[in-house]
Structure formats: structure tokens, C-alpha cells
Amino acid sequence: MKSTVNVVVSVGVLVLVVSCGTPERTGTALPVSVSTRVSAAAVGPVSVRTVVVEAVPSDGADVRGLGVVGDFLVEAVETGAGAVVRVVDAAGTVVRGVDVARAGAVAGVHGGLWQLDSAGRAAIARDPETLVETRRVGVDDARGGLCFTGRHLVHASTADRLVLRDPVTFDEVGAVVLGGHWSAGRLVASVACAGSRAWVLLAGSDWVVEVDLDRSAVVAVASLTRVRADDPEVAGVFGAITAVGDGLWVAGSFRHRFRVRLEGGR
Incomplete structure (x- = not known):
């Protein structure tokens, strides 16, 4: 009489199922297979501490988009006189800018810069040196955040679906679909890419969540x-983030742009 054993491993549970059958004529043993699958949702996200390491003066314009091109920050801001995409040096000085219809997300790519224009429902490619428009692509939803992984643009207006786009054509080439408390029904203010991961700033909140794009x-x-604790003047909402080293640049309608380091848990 031959018994077969099926082993199933799930999170925290080991189940053995033993079944007996009639004798086999061939005498060939059937292999025992073990499959293990542990989801990130079962483990849950870890908490990461933020430490303010630098504060760079700002003019208080409402920052809606933030990116990095070379050694410069690129901001899309709303001012009392209208919307502007501008380049800012390490001291916080604006070195050049261009008027736009509405401030939205910005992201530097290899040799270029993309800007989202929700007013015109478009993605606009610009020369990173001159900020001159070089291309315009129609987009159904030009809200939310935008960043570059080095391979794809990540574009998200809601936290449950991050769209992957071609950095040259802006065509959609894939998507990362998320579920759970930190994504369901939540709007996105900004995203910041760090390799195969993206930090998502949840709109109207102080929370950022890190998404593993591969998983x-x-x-x-x-x-x-x-x-907010380090600067009592920070009273508005956080408008935009972008990745830098082991942390993020953070901006809003504040008198400073802040560089924060992310510590622990990862």
C-alpha cells in the first residue's frame, strides 16, 4: 500500500495531507512538492523614521511638483501671478523659469524633463537646460505624481494604481496595482522614485508610503x-516630494524646502 504526502505551506501554518491508495505496479515514487508563498500584505509595512537634515530657503510659493535634474531641483509652483516651472540651485535661488498653464508633477529623465499639465490634460516634454517645450502628449488624467525609476516613468493620481510609462513617448507600458489600507481610495499628491521602489505622498496628509514596484x-x-515639529511655520499641506540619496526633498507652501533622511525598518 502506498501513501502520498502533500505538503502545503502558508503563512504561519503547516498542513500535512496523507492519503492512502491502492498498490502501484511500477514502484516509482512520486515526488513530494513543497510550495511557499508569503505575501507582503501578510507581513505588513514597516515604520520608517524621518529626520530633517537640511532646510533650504524658499519664497513660499505653493510647490505642486518637485524633481531633480543634475545638481538642481526643478519645481512646478503656483504663485500669485500664475504657475511656473523653475530650476533652483543648492542655495534655494531660482536660476530660470517658464510660465505654464497650471503647476503639476515634474520628473527628470535621461536628457529631458516631463511636466504634467492637468489644465490641458497633457504631459509636456521640456529641454532641461532651457525649459523650452519640445513635445506635448495628450493624457486622460494628468493629475497626481510623476517620477523616473531609471527605466520607466511612474505616474499615479490614486494610490491603488501606479502607471508605468515610457520615458521617451509617455505611452503606458504597464501598471502596479495595490490593495489594502494604505492604497484603497487614497489620492496621490506626489511620487518619488528610488530604483525599483517609489515613495507615494498621500494627498492632504503627512504620510508617505514606500511601494516595491517589483512585488x-x-x-x-x-x-x-x-x-512640522522642527519648523513651526509649516502649517499647510505637503505638496511634493522627490528622492535624493537616502531620503527625500519635501516641499509645500512653506518658507523652506526640507531634505529628510529615512531611517530604520527597511
């Missing part, structure tokens, strides 16, 4: 309340 999972969360 389609939220793996870490961090609060920006430390920025």
Missing part, C-alpha cells in the same frame, strides 16, 4: 510630522 506591495510607511 506590487506597500513595504514601508513614514510620517512627515517631524518636519
Whole structure:
């Protein structure tokens, strides 16, 4: 009489199923297979601490988009006189800018810069040196955040679906779909790419969540309340983030742009 054993491993549970059958004529043993699958949702995201390491003066314009091109920050801002995409040096000085219809997300790519224009429902390619428009692509939803992984643009207006786009044509080439507390029904203010991961700033909140794009999972969360604690003048909402080194640049309608370091848990 031959018994077969099926082993199924799930999170925290080991189940053995033993079944007996009639004798086999061939005498060939059937292999025992073990499959293991642990989802990120079962483990849950870890908490990451934010530490303010630098504050660079700003004019208080409402920053809606933030990116990095070379050694410069690129901001899309709303001012009392209208919307502007501008380049800012390390001291916080605006070195050049161009008027736009509405401030939205910006992202530097290899040899270029993309800007989202929700008023015109378009993505606009610009020369990163002159900010001159070089191309315009129609987009159904030009809200939310935009960043560049080095391979794809990541574009998101809601936290449950991050669209992957070609950095040259802006065509959609894929998507990362998320579920759970940190993504369901949440709007996105900004995204910041760091390799195969993206930090997502949840609109109207102090929360940023880290998404592993390869695993389609939220793996870490961090609060920006430390920025408010260090600077009592930070009273508005956080408008935009962009990745730098081991942390983020954070901006809004504030008198400073803040560089924060992300510590622990990852």
C-alpha cells in the first residue's frame, strides 16, 4: 500500500495531507512538492523614521511638483501671478523659469524633463537646460505624481494604481496595482522614485508610503510630522516630494524646502 504526502505551506501554518491508495505496479515514487508563498500584505509595512537634515530657503510659493535634474531641483509652483516651472540651485535661488498653464508633477529623465499639465490634460516634454517645450502628449488624467525609476516613468493620481510609462513617448507600458489600507481610495499628491521602489505622498496628509514596484506591495510607511515639529511655520499641506540619496526633498507652501533622511525598518 502506498501513501502520498502533500505538503502545503502558508503563512504561519503547516498542513500535512496523507492519503492512502491502492498498490502501484511500477514502484516509482512520486515526488513530494513543497510550495511557499508569503505575501507582503501578510507581513505588513514597516515604520520608517524621518529626520530633517537640511532646510533650504524658499519664497513660499505653493510647490505642486518637485524633481531633480543634475545638481538642481526643478519645481512646478503656483504663485500669485500664475504657475511656473523653475530650476533652483543648492542655495534655494531660482536660476530660470517658464510660465505654464497650471503647476503639476515634474520628473527628470535621461536628457529631458516631463511636466504634467492637468489644465490641458497633457504631459509636456521640456529641454532641461532651457525649459523650452519640445513635445506635448495628450493624457486622460494628468493629475497626481510623476517620477523616473531609471527605466520607466511612474505616474499615479490614486494610490491603488501606479502607471508605468515610457520615458521617451509617455505611452503606458504597464501598471502596479495595490490593495489594502494604505492604497484603497487614497489620492496621490506626489511620487518619488528610488530604483525599483517609489515613495507615494498621500494627498492632504503627512504620510508617505514606500511601494516595491517589483512585488506590487506597500513595504514601508513614514510620517512627515517631524518636519512640522522642527519648523513651526509649516502649517499647510505637503505638496511634493522627490528622492535624493537616502531620503527625500519635501516641499509645500512653506518658507523652506526640507531634505529628510529615512531611517530604520527597511
